[in-house]
Amino acid sequence: MKLKLAFLLATALIVSPSVLFAQDRGGVINVATIGEPPTLDPMASTADLVGIVTQHIFETLYTFDKEWKTTPLLAESLPEISADGKTYTIKLRAGIKFHDGSDMASDDVVASLDRWIKVASRGKQAASFIDKIEATDPLTVTITLKQPYAPLVSLLAFNNSAAIILPKEKQEEPMKEFIGTGPYMLKERKADQYIQLVRFDGYKSREGDGNGYGGARHQYLDEIRFVPVPDANTRVEAAVSGQYDYIDSIPVESFDKIKSSSATEPVVLTPFGYPVFVFNTAQGLAKDVAMRKAIRQALSMEDMLAAAFGSTDFYALDGDIYPKNFIWNTNAGVEGNYNIADPEGAAKAAKAAGYDGEKPIRILTSRQYEFHYKMAQVAAEYLKLAGFKVDMQVVDWATLTQRRADKALWDIYITHSPFLPEPALIGSLAPTSPGWWDTPLRKQTVEAFSAESDPEKRIALWADVQKAMYEEIPYMKIGDFNAVAAKSKKIEGIQAAPWPYFWNASIKK
Incomplete structure (x- = not known):
């Protein structure tokens, strides 16, 4: 009997016991990426690199848990779907703040989803099925479809070409201000040098434990820096020397070299x-x-x-x-x-x-x-x-x-x-x-x-x-x-994942 979801991939997203206990707060980690993202607007790109960085800044109504089931993120719960499959009623979490200090409400969600179906390739994919998107009350959004469309919630959960939620006043195309609800916010971007994210103190995490991309998102780190390192061999040498705390996309032939490093260990997603x-x-x-x-x-x-x-x-x-x-x-x-x-x-x-x-x-x-x-x-x-x-x-x-x-x-x-x-x-x-x-x-x-x-x-x-x-x-x-990546032995709470994330990660003291 076939598994309902890929067991091996699912297990890669299970939160390890170490993150279930109290972790130390503070510190900075440096993440070596394969290059410079072409944009920081995740609606405008399907590139994984864009999603890896921006999932820390912006959030969607839903995401995926450790078993690859859709789970609420900014939504309070999964949508109520009418018997004919055409009406989705989405209740929003109360008390969510954007990085500019404003409160998230249904009119922000409606404006964001309207932008998504115009700008994002996956939003355009859904657009032909959507009749209207309405704010029913300050914390409720209703999506009415022309006909049933089974992938809608998964599309709303996906982190590239993503249906991120922005303030209704920040809907410019191209994006000019990078204001999200995520656990980290953009402080500085120096092209071809780094993207600096810092803790958003107004962040409201979900309750409970981390659960894949869902569940609690703890901000143990003060700062995350994404550094472009385009050359694969340079990334390997940086991994061996411990120059970075996480190194993405390592050539597989370097696995044994990384494994023998005293500073770094391989992360394999199978x-x-x-x-x-x-x-x-x-x-x-x-x-x-x-x-x-x-x-x-x-x-x-x-x-x-x-x-x-x-x-x-x-x-x-x-x-x-x-x-x-x-x-x-x-x-x-x-x-x-x-x-x-x-x-x-x-x-x-x-x-x-x-x-x-x-x-x-x-x-x-x-x-x-x-x-x-x-x-x-x-x-x-x-x-x-x-x-x-x-x-x-x-x-x-x-x-x-x-x-x-x-x-x-x-x-x-x-x-x-x-x-x-x-x-x-x-x-x-x-x-x-x-x-x-x-x-x-x-x-x-x-x-x-x-x-x-x-x-x-x-x-x-x-x-x-x-x-x-x-x-x-x-x-x-x-x-x-x-896929093979590498992480510092000083870091805990990082899980093998298709789009590595660093909420719930911390530095061992």
Whole structure:
């Protein structure tokens, strides 16, 4: 019997016994990130780096607990949903303050959600289902839908392209003031040097213990500094020397080196997620599905994973979008369409699709995630064997997130995703997401899945979506992988998590 949620991922979010006891208050931690976030407006970006930093500043109505179930954050409780599935009544917590000292009320939430459905890609995804958002009383918001939309609460809980709650007077686009309700507030940002967050003394935590991203958020630390360290090898050496208190995204081949350090220890999330090649289905060579199929036919997922992660201790060859320990696991569409590694056949298929060998396939990638770059190198060689020209564009991550928004600049970009608790959170399912998959088959399968509220029926409908993804290839899953980070042995209360968080963390005295 399949687990209802990914057990291994869930256990990575369980709060360890050490944080259940009183912890020391005070101190500063320095967090080494893979680079400079392109923005501090989490509505405006799906980049994990943006979510990692800004989840400390801004909060959403809901979040996810240690079992990846939605749980209230700024909302008092989960929404009351009408029998027809079209009306969501959301009660808000009283006494919540913004960083400017003002009180959060329903009109702030309405203004924020109105901004979300206009600015955020996942908000736009929900917008077509939403009829109206109203403030029913000072602490109640009502969302009325045109038709049932099962993923709504999960979308409201997600921390990138996030439905953050802002003061109604601070709704500018682009964002000019970074005023949230979170446990820490922005003090200073020096580009390419650091982002400095300090404790918000007006913060009102939920009661009880920490529970994944939910539950209590204790502010033991005085200050958190996020420092961009783009070079992966530099992050490794900094981890070994103990230069930082937490170091994100360590190449897996450095695991033993980190393990032998006297200052730092590895943090492993098993399984973390999957790397993907996202296709530009709107413009350029990859617009033609026959060309996308030829590209897929050429590639060896196994060789790309081996180059990126080395040992099978850190990766698994698996074409199913979700692994077998998720209820969403299905092999629909996978057979014959994954890990084909047939450059000769791909050359014939590309020629039949009209490829003349003149235009290059433009692959957009970054070395800040070193495994992205290694996969790109292997992919380029297989594509050359199939007769394709390849233009590999290696840029910093912030530039990549900007360029991927321009349909004229790329054919494939490389990214990765954790295994998300709700498939509707997968960015490429939204036609507004870079890649711009927008076909009748997408609309038919994704909307049927999103409109169904019965859990068992949704599982079958997800199989239809995965089959459509393999048929039209908006993106290619490469395989499963484990993520490695590192933390100082002087820090307690930090848990392995897809988007590491530092409330509930403290420095041992």
